[in-house]
Amino acid sequence: MPIKDSLKKKKIDSLDWKTHLALLGVPLMLLFICWSFFFSITASPNAIANLLLVGIIYLLGYSLNYYFHQGRLTRLWEHLQQVVHVNETTFELVNISSQYQDETAFLNALLNKAVSSVDGAEMGSIIRVEPNTGALSFESSVGIDINKLRQLNINLKQSFEYRLTKGKCDRVVVIDDMEAINSRSSLSSSDQNILLDAPSTAIRSTLSSPIHIDGHLYAMLNLDSGKVKAFSHYDRNLVAILTHEAANAISLYQKNHKINLLANFDSLTELYNRQRFETLVKEWKLKPHFGCYLILIDLDNLKAINDQHGHAAGDTALQKLSKLLKAQWHEKQLVARYGGDEFIALCHGPLERIENEINIIETALSERGDISFSYGIEQYHGQLNKTIKAADEAMYRHKRAKVSKSL
Numbered sequence: 001m002p003i004k005d006s007l008k009k010k011k012i013d014s015l016d017w018k019t020h021l022a023l024l025g026v027p028l029m030l031l032f033i034c035w036s037f038f039f040s041i042t043a044s045p046n047a048i049a050n051l052l053l054v055g056i057i058y059l060l061g062y063s064l065n066y067y068f069h070q071g072r073l074t075r076l077w078e079h080l081q082q083v084v085h086v087n088e089t090t091f092e093l094v095n096i097s098s099q100y101q102d103e104t105a106f107l108n109a110l111l112n113k114a115v116s117s118v119d120g121a122e123m124g125s126i127i128r129v130e131p132n133t134g135a136l137s138f139e140s141s142v143g144i145d146i147n148k149l150r151q152l153n154i155n156l157k158q159s160f161e162y163r164l165t166k167g168k169c170d171r172v173v174v175i176d177d178m179e180a181i182n183s184r185s186s187l188s189s190s191d192q193n194i195l196l197d198a199p200s201t202a203i204r205s206t207l208s209s210p211i212h213i214d215g216h217l218y219a220m221l222n223l224d225s226g227k228v229k230a231f232s233h234y235d236r237n238l239v240a241i242l243t244h245e246a247a248n249a250i251s252l253y254q255k256n257h258k259i260n261l262l263a264n265f266d267s268l269t270e271l272y273n274r275q276r277f278e279t280l281v282k283e284w285k286l287k288p289h290f291g292c293y294l295i296l297i298d299l300d301n302l303k304a305i306n307d308q309h310g311h312a313a314g315d316t317a318l319q320k321l322s323k324l325l326k327a328q329w330h331e332k333q334l335v336a337r338y339g340g341d342e343f344i345a346l347c348h349g350p351l352e353r354i355e356n357e358i359n360i361i362e363t364a365l366s367e368r369g370d371i372s373f374s375y376g377i378e379q380y381h382g383q384l385n386k387t388i389k390a391a392d393e394a395m396y397r398h399k400r401a402k403v404s405k406s407l
Helices: 017-043 047-095 103-117 160-164 178-183 189-197 233-264 274-281 302-309 311-330 351-366 384-406
Strands: 123-129 136-142 173-175 205-213 216-225 292-299 334-339 342-348 373-379
Touching: 017 047, 103 123, 103 136, 103 216, 103 233, 160 173, 160 205, 205 233, 216 233, 233 274, 274 334, 274 342, 292 311, 292 351, 292 384, 302 311, 311 334, 311 342, 311 351, 351 373, 373 384
Parallel strands: none
Antiparallel strands: 123 136, 123 216, 173 205, 205 216, 292 342, 292 373, 334 342
8 A cells, every 4th residue: 555645756845834935035025125226226326335235135135045045955965864874774674684583573673773763753662453353462662661552452443543544544644732632532541541651751742654564554653752743744754764664674574584484494383394403403512411312203193193084183183292392392402393293302411301301291292182102212422313313213112112012
């Protein structure tokens, strides 16, 4: 959806009425003075003095106009520098997007950059829009208590952006009188109290700009100030540039994140894949005093589950096991889906603790249905292929022992 702002019309700023009055009034005043003296020159013996006076007045008028013009050029140059700063900011965010752990961390960085880029901004927030229900959730804030904001129960139709654009959410809106806007709000009194209490200082001016990604409303960027009429016409255009570039940065971050997931994680279980596991093993630090152990795990009878109940049931069984492995080991140890029905984990000892954790996983898995697994453990000294082969042999001994016991 296109954003309707002056920049779309190739206008970087607009003249206010005072500038118009000065540019029109000074030449008119000069013309009137020249007209008056034209008649006085013919009747006065001091014609040369009068002509000199006209010249001085003209130079004065020209100097005033030149002063106004130079001042405006200076302001436009400052505006251009701000635009360049915004572009550099978003370019920086795009290039370091892979360093952020999740999208919320990326949005925090984006908001901090936005607040620092707009002179009048003292606080701000990014509000995500749930596409199906229109529910709003506060993802990031600067100078505003995010925990209090997250207590709000608010939807898109109650937002400033929706109300002031008549539901289109297609342009930046400026709010100079927050009290008047809040008085017409449909929010409950408790929600209004939260909005008043959450900021570090009372908000009196706000710039609200929609962020569209792939033609859909993704979020709204709000920049706030404790001053009345803190934002100019130019600030609105600057924020329009910022949110447009922010949309590109967020979109690129999301695509990079998806590529990273596909490259490093198994899509079904959300554990590391084999390639990522083998990469991370190279960085694994051995702890001789605790020992290091490799565990190979094989889900029992996956083929039988698929044949009897369908592949969806087999996928569910794999997901149940992977969820337990992730909860038990993924934060501190290294665990991955190694392929098919096999999982692999690299854990720091001692061995007794690891065996106890395996028992916990087995017990929890049995409570979730008729699902079990076989495993093999081998101490790891840095030789991956050799250790995997030994753990695989131990796992099949365990599996055969279980079969013999059941007969």
